[in-house]
Amino acid sequence: MPLIYVVDVPEFFPLVESARKRDDYRVTETGKGYFVIEATGSLQFSRKEMQLKPALWYGMFTGGLEGEITEWDRDTVTIVDIGKKP
Amino acid sequence: MTQEIPLTESDRNRTYATKREYRTRDVDVSELGTVAEDGVELRMHGVDHTARPTWKLRETVTFYRDILGLPLLHTISARGWGHPDHPDFLHFFFDAGKGATIAFFYYIGTDRPERYEPEDSHFYTATHTAWGVETREQLERWKETLESRGLVVSPYTRHEGLESIYFRDPNGYPVEISLRLRDVMEVDAQDAALTLQAAMELEDEANAEGTKIGDIDTIWRRKAALVGEFLGGK
Numbered sequence: 001m002p003l004i005y006v007v008d009v010p011e012f013f014p015l016v017e018s019a020r021k022r023d024d025y026r027v028t029e030t031g032k033g034y035f036v037i038e039a040t041g042s043l044q045f046s047r048k049e050m051q052l053k054p055a056l057w058y059g060m061f062t063g064g065l066e067g068e069i070t071e072w073d074r075d076t077v078t079i080v081d082i083g084k085k086p
Numbered sequence: 087m088t089q090e091i092p093l094t095e096s097d098r099n100r101t102y103a104t105k106r107e108y109r110t111r112d113v114d115v116s117e118l119g120t121v122a123e124d125g126v127e128l129r130m131h132g133v134d135h136t137a138r139p140t141w142k143l144r145e146t147v148t149f150y151r152d153i154l155g156l157p158l159l160h161t162i163s164a165r166g167w168g169h170p171d172h173p174d175f176l177h178f179f180f181d182a183g184k185g186a187t188i189a190f191f192y193y194i195g196t197d198r199p200e201r202y203e204p205e206d207s208h209f210y211t212a213t214h215t216a217w218g219v220e221t222r223e224q225l226e227r228w229k230e231t232l233e234s235r236g237l238v239v240s241p242y243t244r245h246e247g248l249e250s251i252y253f254r255d256p257n258g259y260p261v262e263i264s265l266r267l268r269d270v271m272e273v274d275a276q277d278a279a280l281t282l283q284a285a286m287e288l289e290d291e292a293n294a295e296g297t298k299i300g301d302i303d304t305i306w307r308r309k310a311a312l313v314g315e316f317l318g319g320k
Contacts, residue, residue, distance in 0.1 A: 005313045007277050010268060011246050030317050033273035053244040061303075062281060064310030069303055082307075 002067030002079040003038040006060075014050035015060055019043075034063055043067070043079040133186035135179060136215045138259055140190045141198040143176070145256035150188060153235055156180040159187060182217055204258020216250060216262035225249065225265045247274070280316060284308035 006015050008029075019025040019037045028036040037043065047057045054074070061069075067079040121127060140146045150156050160179040166172030174194040179187035204210065219225050229239050229251050240252040250264045288299045288308055299305065 003310070005310060008273055009246070009271065032317055033276055034313060034317065055243055055245050059246065061306050062309075063277065064280075064313040065303065065306035066310045 001038055001040050002043045002081055003036060004043065004061055004065050004067075004079065005063035006035040006037060007063040008033050008035060011056055012060060012063070014052055015045065018045060018050050042070075042081075045077050047075045047077075132184060133182075133215075135187040135189040137177075137189040137191060138257070139198075139202065140192050140257050141196070141202075142256050143192045146190055146192075147178075149256050150180045153237070154180075154232075156182065156188065184218075188215075188217075204254070211260045214260040214262055216248075216264040219263055219265050222249075222265060225251065225263060228263050276316075280312045281305070281309055284312055 004015075006012050015037065016027060016035045019027045022039075024041060025037055025039045025043065028038075030036060045060075047054075052060065057074075065079065066082065068082055069077060070080050071078045147158070151158050157180065158178065159181050162177040163175070164177070165174050173196050176192040176194070177189060178192070179189045182188045219228065225242070229242070232239050232253060237253055240250075243250050243252070244267075247267050247270065248264050249267055250262050252260060252262050255261055285299070285305050285308075288305060292299050
């Protein structure tokens with residue numbers, strides 16, 4: 001299943017907050033500098049909802065990514081399980 | 087004009103003739119010692135000066151001194167550096183705060199080589215210096231003041247830990263003014279090490295295959311594996 005590691009710094013908190021609103025995403029705080037966000041289906045984030053500036057939006061997976069990014073425009077990004085790219 | 091003076095044997099033995107290896111020898115890191123080996127830790131203490139060449143003396147002085155308002159602190163004018171091939175020059179320094187200066191070399195009687203022409207490319211603008219301000223109000227003051235003086239300034243750009251504005255000087259050099267939004271933390275350094283470890287591993291693998299790293303996603307996937315290990319097996 002797709003998973004991202006989110007670096008535990010203020011500029012990436014919107015990712016964690018956004019994921020916590022989703023029942024189908026699991027958010028784990030590791031206490032070692034990363035949050036883990038994973039989903040059984042696809043992971044999807046909205047820039048408008050998170051109010052991320054573009055420079056952060058395009059660097060928000062710097063913590064690490066398990067999966068494949070199938071779409072990524074100015075407002076929406078979708079990550080699916082590896083090998084499930086249509 | 088610098089006179090052409092034939093080199094004597096003793097000239098050839100002087101610094102510029104014989105000790106130029108530091109300028110000419112390629113650096114092969116595999117041949118060099120490391121901190122871990124000798125235990126000697128070297129530390130820097132901020133910026134003394136940055137330096138770039140200019141072929142526009144008046145415009146550069148006007149821009150930095152009169153438009154940006156940075157005091158001119160020092161000018162060196164010299165006949166080469168005692169080296170017969172070195173043009174006569176001016177080397178001048180504008181105050182950039184906290185003891186740092188923005189310096190230029192103006193080489194007398196030379197034309198700007200084509201490769202120093204400014205370009206609208208990421209590779210070109212990657213060589214720049216970001217000068218700090220202390221508050222958001224100061225950053226806004228820079229942008230609003232320079233715009234009111236007629237300069238084209240970028241929108242505010244928020245990065246990880248930094249917010250910046252950008253503009254160009256009369257030479258075409260990019261200048262960045264930055265506000266640090268937070269202190270760098272231990273987690274930043276830990277994460278930086280893992281990101282670069284992932285990228286260096288992939289670079290080594292690509293080099294071995296005569297290819298290049300495909301995209302950032304490839305690095306992020308390798309990074310995830312390293313972070314997973316770092317966290318003790320997720």
